[in-house]
Amino acid sequence: MKVFLSWSDERSQRLAEFLSTWLTDVIQAIEPWISSRDIAQGSRPLKQIADELAGSNFGIVCVTNENRGSEWINFEAGALSKVLDDAMVVPLLLGIEKAQVTGPLSQFQMTEVKKKDEVRKLISDMNARLGEAALHSDRLARSFDQNWPALENAINELPVANSAEQGESVERSSEDLLNEVLLLARRQDRRLSTLEESYAALRAEKVREVEISPAVLEEARWLTERNRHEMTLSRERALIGERERRNRNAADVYALLDGFEVVGVSEKGDGFQIHLRRGPESEEAQRKLRDEISELAQRFDRKVSVIVDGKRIYHRHPSQFQSQDE
Numbered sequence: 001m002k003v004f005l006s007w008s009d010e011r012s013q014r015l016a017e018f019l020s021t022w023l024t025d026v027i028q029a030i031e032p033w034i035s036s037r038d039i040a041q042g043s044r045p046l047k048q049i050a051d052e053l054a055g056s057n058f059g060i061v062c063v064t065n066e067n068r069g070s071e072w073i074n075f076e077a078g079a080l081s082k083v084l085d086d087a088m089v090v091p092l093l094l095g096i097e098k099a100q101v102t103g104p105l106s107q108f109q110m111t112e113v114k115k116k117d118e119v120r121k122l123i124s125d126m127n128a129r130l131g132e133a134a135l136h137s138d139r140l141a142r143s144f145d146q147n148w149p150a151l152e153n154a155i156n157e158l159p160v161a162n163s164a165e166q167g168e169s170v171e172r173s174s175e176d177l178l179n180e181v182l183l184l185a186r187r188q189d190r191r192l193s194t195l196e197e198s199y200a201a202l203r204a205e206k207v208r209e210v211e212i213s214p215a216v217l218e219e220a221r222w223l224t225e226r227n228r229h230e231m232t233l234s235r236e237r238a239l240i241g242e243r244e245r246r247n248r249n250a251a252d253v254y255a256l257l258d259g260f261e262v263v264g265v266s267e268k269g270d271g272f273q274i275h276l277r278r279g280p281e282s283e284e285a286q287r288k289l290r291d292e293i294s295e296l297a298q299r300f301d302r303k304v305s306v307i308v309d310g311k312r313i314y315h316r317h318p319s320q321f322q323s324q325d326e
Helices: 012-025 045-055 071-083 103-107 116-128 137-157 174-204 213-254 284-299
Strands: 001-008 031-034 058-064 089-094 263-267 273-275 303-308 311-317 320-323
Touching: 001 012, 001 045, 001 311, 012 031, 012 058, 012 137, 031 103, 045 071, 058 071, 071 089, 071 103, 071 320, 116 137, 213 263, 213 273, 213 284, 273 284, 284 303, 284 311
Parallel strands: 001 031, 001 058, 058 089, 273 303
Antiparallel strands: 263 273, 303 311, 311 320
């Protein structure tokens, strides 16, 4: 079974290169392929990578916090998903939690490389797809336990990403969460459409000269409608939850700034905009407003801006305070 190992930065490359030998130590029938080692001199790399993607039976995508937004990683994961079932494309996470993974990679079943039980399940899933070449479960367990310490040591020896490589904050915004829900919903809709087309084809012809039972077709139709309904409910719950969260935040702002004639609260991007009917006039009122804005920014850990007549008069970031005039 050919296993395509995808990587995009130094740490993920070193992990993929170690896996290319470690996997065969655990299951000898596996044939890992990695571009940094297996591209022949004088060949055309992109063409060979495309050929290997098309001919792979399983895909492991090595994901770090530094490369999770890499176009190349997402390209290879997408290419693998076109030729393999989703269950055979596994993002292997190094130094990043599943909740931090967004975009196309989040649709796959992820595995954290430092968690022994999760890696054991990954190896078991790969072994199950070997058919007659699969190891017996007892022998597989012994092989995995014998080789696990080597993987642990290799992970511990990998360089630690410095702060400059860490990228943006790992906290996921509400927009990210909603976008992920919509991505999964669209993917589910495409699958349901494919099912409906298959059912239509089955109704129009016989399969192996056996008529499809009307009861079976009715059950398939019912399951399709039920799944569509569940996806619609999931999207509605996500939108309702987001609306309720925004309402709670706005109520907190109104309560804290009760004496400042707040006329509106909005959330844009990664911050709040608070609209006042008029700005504070006395120095004491100005100081109090700055203190209250500072508290809001720290409480929500987000930027807070105060707007009067379309002009921003104060802006507070969780890490530093600044006046618009500074």
